[in-house]
Amino acid sequence: MLSIKALSHTYDNGVKAINNVNLTIPKGMFGLLGPNGAGKSSLMRTLATLQQPTAGHISFDGIDILKSPDDLRRQLGYLPQDFGVYPRGSAYDLLNHLAILKGLTDKQSRHKAVERLLVQTNLFEVRKKNVATFSGGMKQRFGIAQALLGKPKLIIVDEPTAGLDPQERNRFHNLLADIGEDIVVILSTHIVEDVADLCTNMAVLAEGEISTHGKPKELISALNGCVWTKTIHKSQLSEHQETFNVISDHLCSGQVEIRVHAKNQPDETFVKASPTLEDVYFIAISKEVCDD
């Protein structure tokens, strides 16, 4: 169990990337949703021992990860956002190299582990190819393979599906889903579907603060009866935005479909909608905006 207490991080230029975050992350897949620039990566990097926060505590299964980062690293699998590889070296060699650094020092079992991960991530056929030439999806799969080395108890995956095509994303989701439920997996993403598909727990981070957290289903059901929808003409959008608490709008065959958050039906033109995780997300981040 990962517990984050009063975590804050302020950059030298005064920007508060993380602002008093308190979270307890249980075993299983945990989704951290947030728009770009919300501080997700800062938080992920801090959890992955790569950044020292200005204040706060983080502990994982009793390890104070700020004090003894090396102890956490032995239990950590980390897939950073947008990572690169050496210009030369095959997938097999690089994974083998990383395996040694992760402590798989026994040659035989390491080779078996590397092969297993290559098969699982569907990279076995290209194991002799230079990783630098891999496509985005292949690289992300390679990334998850390396994160799984050493049987980590905490896996942090930072924006893994950004830029992947739907098929690759699907494949990636399947990989994550297979990881198992008795370890902590933190998935940071700005794509709501990722969380909806995979996570048993989630939090929304906006402007460096946790604006909401809980189980996706519970968060959705809390909105039951509070989400209304209406299809309007594009020109009416700004007018509606001023009048109602519009949480999202999207184009639908030339018209705009807006969703509004309200306890009661705003007026008769609105139709009750069944809430989605997207609504949860948009309400969470708009709340932050309104609070400012």
Next chain:
Amino acid sequence: MINIIAKQEFRYQLLSWQSLIVSGLLFGLAFIFTANGVEFQGTARGGNVFINSPYMIAKFLIMMSILSLFIAPSYLASAVLKDRESKFDGLLFSTPINKKDYVAGRFIGSFSAFLIVMAASPIGMWLGTFWPWVVPETLGEQATMNYITVYLAIILPTVFTVSALIFAITLIFPRIIYAYLAALLLVVLFVTVDLSTSVSGVWDPFMGDLYASHTEYWTAAVRNSQMISISGELLINRIGWTAIGLLSLVIAYSFFSMRSNAKQAKVSQKHEKSESNLKAKVDLIADLSSSWHANSHWQQLLHCLKFEAFSVFKSVPFLVLMSLCLFLLFFSLTGRKTVYDVNTYPLTQFLLSAIRQALTGALMVVLAFYSAEIMWRERRCKINGVMDALPTPNWVFVVSKVGALVLVMLAIVALGITLAIGLQLVSGHYDLQLDLYIGRGLIYYPIAYIYLAILACFLQVMSNNRVIGMLAFIFFIGLLTLSRDLLGIEHMLLSYGLPGVWAPLSEMNPNSRLATAGIWLRVYWGAIAGMLLMLTYMFYTRGTAQSMRFRLKKLTAFKTKGYAIVSSILLVIFVSAGSFIYYNTNVINHYRSSLDLEQLNLDYEERYKQYANLPMPSFVEVKIDVDIFPIKRRIEARSTQILENKTDEDINVIHLIFPLQAQVVSVDVQGANLTSVDESLAYYIFNLAKPMLAGEKRTLTFETLIAHQGFTNNSQDIRLVRNGSFFGNNLLAPRIGFHNALLIRDNKKRKSYGLDPLPRVPSIEDTHLHHKNYVSHDSDFVKFETTVSTIAGQQAIAPGYLIKQWQAGDREYFHYKMDKPIMNYYSYLSADYAVKRDVVNGIKVDVYYHKTHEYNVDRMIESAKDSLSYYSKAFSPYQYKQLRILEFPGYQTLARAYPNTIAFSENIGFVADQRDPHQIDLPYYVTAHEVAHQWWAHQVMAANAQGGTMVVETLAQYSALMVMEKKYGKHQLRKFLKSELDKYLRGRGKESEGELPLYKVEDQPYIHYRKGGLVMYALTDYLGEDVVNRALKRFVENHAFKSTPYAISTDFIGYLKEETAGKHDELIDDMFKRITMFDLKFDNGTVTELPDGRFKVTINVEASKHYEDAIGNKTSATLNMPIDIGLFTRNPSTRGFTESDVIVLNKHQLVSGTNTLEFIVNKKPLFAGIDPYNKLIDTQSDDNVGELLVAGQ
């Protein structure tokens, strides 16, 4: 569009911390250089060349332009790479910016920013002259234009070329390492051009080599007034390199594409089946967990070391680097030149030093560049996110990186050693001395660089910025190198990683004691390096860069047990090795910095100059017993010497000055009391109870002891060694009375201490000093007798004849006695010698040599015999019955003539490879020169006055030339004469106090050897050998063994004028009494075949003559004299030129200006020339000979 991109790039690059720091550094260096000109003026060739003279501006700025290489990648390469690194390229390249605008804009922008940054050095230099505390004497007339001219004409093309090449390389190969590789290539090219004589200076991208060679002969006057004109070769160089720069831009432009290539993965069908079989076999429930145990991190380290090392070894840059090193090594290993371009045999000691010479620069560059590359690799590849979160401790990463760097350097050194061994085997030299290759080559030599590599990595980690880390390293090296001169830091304990302790090798003395200091120093540095390594991995950045305050917290790691143990072990080594070194340099030996040494000279002057004119007795008889203990490193001397009052005054006090290296065990002067002892200067004053009357003699007895212990900071004692000791009386015996040799002689330094300037040598007009010789002020010719002992197995030799030899205990005793008075100038040699003996005209000739060095012994014997015969006949009989030549270790490259004894360095002739008959016969020449000193020094001694060395050295040089001419013929001397001419011209370019005409030479080797030999040879050519020898014969007759007065140069010139009956006075004066320069040039010439089969040759030559004053101001003169004109079938400068290639060579009367000459000859000449053998002094000596045109073609 170009404008916008260029402007934006320009602002981005210029307005950055990097620009501020780099330009600040360049500005600072240049400012200090001029503002503190006194420090640098001394090192500037010419001495009294002003720091703001056109010469110095160009020289300094060219030097600074070499730095542009290290800076250029961070401007030009980053202009290309920053988009890729930030992954902005995709976006950028899809905008409507076209390729032309992008490439040109980025280049123009970054190049102009870079150009402005580089301008910080001329600006700093210029502003330095306005520094209020600048020493006005270092500055000449202010000419701001000079800075601009140099910057635009010389520096701008360099900066452009460097920028263009780096930019082009990065466009084609978009990785920073290739940019640095290009920089490295240019460095290597520069070094190669600089070192090699076979590669034309045109290839030097900085024009440094050409600048040096074109200004080499410039005198101070020219350097101060003249701006080098960019024409000829220099223009070709500037335009050529600019063109190369442009061309590379064009090529790179055509290669560069804004679309990135989509690489299609090749699908191989062949193995598909076996692949799927393999895949099926994979165990899908294999355990993924890590297995940590005690050795895990060591296994990781080993693996990472392999991984890091191979990633360097397999990289293209490294392979290119290795081939460059191969190239450098090849030049260096095959070009083991001693003097006169003569190669040595491939002895391991020379090959090791060749490897060192070739690789030192390369290793420095490798460690500066690769430390950055290797420390930044993960971040550059952006895999750092993954790597930094791995459960691998910092030390595994850092130690493996440093280790890989070490392996890279060792690989380079190993390449050198492999080549060296190959070379030895190919040339049939099988005594490989592998222990030296391993001990000195693979451990002792590179370990200092390993320490520096650790420092470089440390600075990379601490600075957390590639360029700043590298500059900090370069700054550190510069600081250490300069600290000696600027800060007076001379103690070896403070010179981290700089292999400054001299530990020369000699086959004659295989004992390794000279390396002791170096070995201890390496242990001591090793402890520092260990600490630095620990700090490096403590501060190693994981993840995002942290504030220094946070990073400092990591020092708490020292509290943990492992760190505490290791660091305390290192601390113990550091302290104990440091203390041991300190104990050696400062406790059991006397530590003296050069300031301390100067202080001794100052004290001496202050305390005792008052006694300079006291009458003092002279030595007349020397009896000295010397016991040499080569293993115990002791010399014990006991001596009884007779002093005589040669003055016409009564002597009441006697002052003795002992050598500082010796301990005075006892000293006694007959009938005198020791009244004052100045220990710090070893200055002893005796009061005589009864005055010593004119002509009276007294006895001086003393005992001195040399007892070496441990090692000292400054100098290794190379005189008293295990085998091959060689030392003179100046190490053992006192001198009488105050004398100038112990004063600060450098007049610039004297001025800074507020002392009056000293003449280098007393004026020739000062006749009352003519009864003192220039070797020893306190003695004339003395009787000499010595007994010397050494350990069994060695022979000890001193001047004189061996009267008795015996053994006592385990020691060998030799008693030598001279039957005629000699100069008070003798030496001892002790070694295990082989001896070869011969006889000529009843004179015994013996060569004592190290048993494996018999290569040139026969040449030496032949030369000694030829010389003895020629000199005996031409000048006077040889005064002794025996002549000995003795080898000593090559720690010094010189030969020195003592009475009937010549000490001859291993390196100057014993191991010279003379198998190529076209080279100068070095052992033959040196032997002839040293044998001649038996006449010119040991028969005719010169007074301590200007021109003294002309009597001794010029005449020895003349004598050797005559003997060489007899042996090899007059057509074979050109090579030697040309080499002497070049050395003379180079020497006067470096003159610090002003040149003097030959007859007033003040111990200036470039005049008394180089010019002297040429002048005497030319004169002999004009006057005839017989005439010159007759004059010399009379010179000997009237001055041999005469001390009242000693000979002076004008004595000889007088005989010469008498022998020529005044017919050649003008020529003789031109040669001896003026600084005369000829300008002789072959213009053109044609050959026409005549109907009778003979050939008509018409040639035009230009001739003129001028005189120069001490600093090179010219006065023109009229030339009207006969000069050699020659017609040849082969250019005299070509290898293998012989007499048979000469058709005509004789003198023709020429006048100033163009002279046309006609010849009818039987054989068809191809070349013609004026003074083709370079007998006359001509600053442009390469234009004397030219090709003839065949008429009608």
